[in-house]
Amino acid sequence: MAYLILLTEGHSGPRFALEKKELTIGRSPNCDIHLEDPSVSFQHARIKIAPIDNTQSMVVSIEDCDSTNGTFVNNQRVERELLTANDNINIGLSTFRFISEGSDSLESTQQIKKSWIPGVFYLKDKSA
Numbered sequence: 290m291a292y293l294i295l296l297t298e299g300h301s302g303p304r305f306a307l308e309k310k311e312l313t314i315g316r317s318p319n320c321d322i323h324l325e326d327p328s329v330s331f332q333h334a335r336i337k338i339a340p341i342d343n344t345q346s347m348v349v350s351i352e353d354c355d356s357t358n359g360t361f362v363n364n365q366r367v368e369r370e371l372l373t374a375n376d377n378i379n380i381g382l383s384t385f386r387f388i389s390e391g392s393d394s395l396e397s398t399q400q401i402k403k404s405w406i407p408g409v410f411y412l413k414d415k416s417a
Contacts, residue, residue, distance in 0.1 A: 293388075315330055315332045324380065324383055330357050351368060354417050
């Protein structure tokens with residue numbers, strides 16, 4: 290299953306499963322992904338999920354709904370764009386990361402390290 294993960298200060302926040310064939314993003318409470326942000330249009334963008342031919346694979350696209358401030362994928366303003374694993378999507382002040390099904394691109398587990406200062410700990414990437 291594919292997801293949108295809301296990034297907060299560069300870290301993973303809420304995860305939104307892309308379970309329907311079409312989802313809306315906007316300021317309207319009726320949107321599938323509701324954003325309380327005055328820079329987001331009432332119906333800002335639409336995510337569409339469609340099967341590829343007769344396979345189990347899916348193609349996911351994002352489409353701007355004529356929003357005032359635009360929809361951005363990897364810092365490029367788009368009208369409609371196919372999404373690939375780890376694409377960053379900006380809508381208003383919110384940034385989402387697209388995670389495709391079967392992708393191992395979720396954040397890696399971080400390791401807690403103890404500093405030389407008593408009682409002070411810090412996080413270190415497992416791969417580092």
